[in-house]
Amino acid sequence: EPEVTQTPSHQVTQMGQEVILRCVPISNHLYFYWYRQILGQKVEFLVSFYNNEISEKSEIFDDQFSVERPDGSNFTLKIRSTKLEDSAMYFCASALRTSVNEQFFGPGTRLTVL
Amino acid sequence: DAKTTQPPSMDCAEGRAANLPCNHSTISGNEYVYWYRQIHSQGPQYIIHGLKNNETNEMASLIITEDRKSSTLILPHATLRDTAVYYCIVRAFFGNEKLTFGTGTRLTIIP
Numbered sequence: 001e002p003e004v005t006q007t008p009s010h011q012v013t014q015m016g017q018e019v020i021l022r023c024v025p026i027s028n029h030l031y032f033y034w035y036r037q038i039l040g041q042k043v044e045f046l047v048s049f050y051n052n053e054i055s056e057k058s059e060i061f062d063d064q065f066s067v068e069r070p071d072g073s074n075f076t077l078k079i080r081s082t083k084l085e086d087s088a089m090y091f092c093a094s095a096l097r098t099s100v101n102e103q104f105f106g107p108g109t110r111l112t113v114l
Numbered sequence: 115d116a117k118t119t120q121p122p123s124m125d126c127a128e129g130r131a132a133n134l135p136c137n138h139s140t141i142s143g144n145e146y147v148y149w150y151r152q153i154h155s156q157g158p159q160y161i162i163h164g165l166k167n168n169e170t171n172e173m174a175s176l177i178i179t180e181d182r183k184s185s186t187l188i189l190p191h192a193t194l195r196d197t198a199v200y201y202c203i204v205r206a207f208f209g210n211e212k213l214t215f216g217t218g219t220r221l222t223i224i225p
Contacts, residue, residue: 004157031211043158043201043215056212091157095211102148103213105157 002026004106006092012112013082021077021109023092032075033093033103034067036060043091049075082113118202123220132189134219136202139183145206147178149187150213151198158201158215161187197223 005024013019025032034046047057049067066078075094079086089110093103119137126132138147149161162169162176164185169176175188189196201218 033212035213037155042217043152043213045212045214048211050211058212089155093157102160102163105159108155108157110155 004092004094004104006090006106006109008109009107010110010112012114015084015113016081019079019082019111021079021090021092021111023075023077023094023106024073025075025092025094026096026104027073029094029096029104031055031095031097031101031103032067032069033095034077035091035093035105036088037091037108038085038088046077046090079111082111084113087111087113118204118216120200120202120216120219122217123222125222125224126189126192127224128194129191132192132196132221132223134187134189134200134202134221135184136187137184138202138204141182141204142206145204147176147182147185148203148205148213149174149176150201150203150215152201152218153195153198158213161200192221192223194223194225197221 007022032049035043037043045058047061048055064080068076089108091108092106095101095103146163146165148163150158152158162171162174164176164178178185199218199220201215203213
C-alpha cells in the first residue's frame, strides 16, 4: 500500500539554525499539507499546497516558514531560524483531491530545538 | 468548521465493540463528519467519513443521527492495537481543505 514517508525521523538543531524537513507524498496525490503537534497538545494545521503554490496557511506559518516542491516527488518544509517553541512533531500529509478525499499522513519528524 | 465535542477518555474490553460518541450540534448541510485516530505519536490515520447515511468499511462503522447533530464511531471487535486517540472532525465539502483537530477521545482497550 502506498504511504507518505518523511525524513529524518528525528532532527536536533541549535536555536537560530535553519532546518529542512522532507516528505515524499503518495505519487499520484495533488494536495500536500504540513501539520505540527507540540508534545501533549493538539495536531495543528500549518499550510496546504496545491498546483505549486500555497492554498492556505495558518497564523503559525509566518515568514520563518516556507514550503517547496522542488521536483515531482519531494515536498519540503523549511524553518529559517528555529526557535525553542518550534520543537514539535511535524507531519506531512497528502490527498488525491480535496473535499471528501482523506488525507494520508506520514510518520512525522520530531524536531528538537536546543 | 463546526466544533465537535468528545469525551476525553474511554475504556473498552478487548473483543467488545467500542462506541465513541461525538456531538456536532452546529454542523451545517455541506459538512461531512470525519474520524481519524492517532496511535501513540504516529501520524493521524483516516478511519471513515460520512454525510448523513450510516457508513461501514473494513475498519469501523459510522452512525450519524437523523438530525446530524451527533455521530458514533463503532469499532466492532476492539483489539489492543485500537488503543489510540480518536478524533471526530467536521469539515466542509468545499472550501477549507485543512483538518482541524480537537483533543479527541483517548480510547484504551483493556485486555
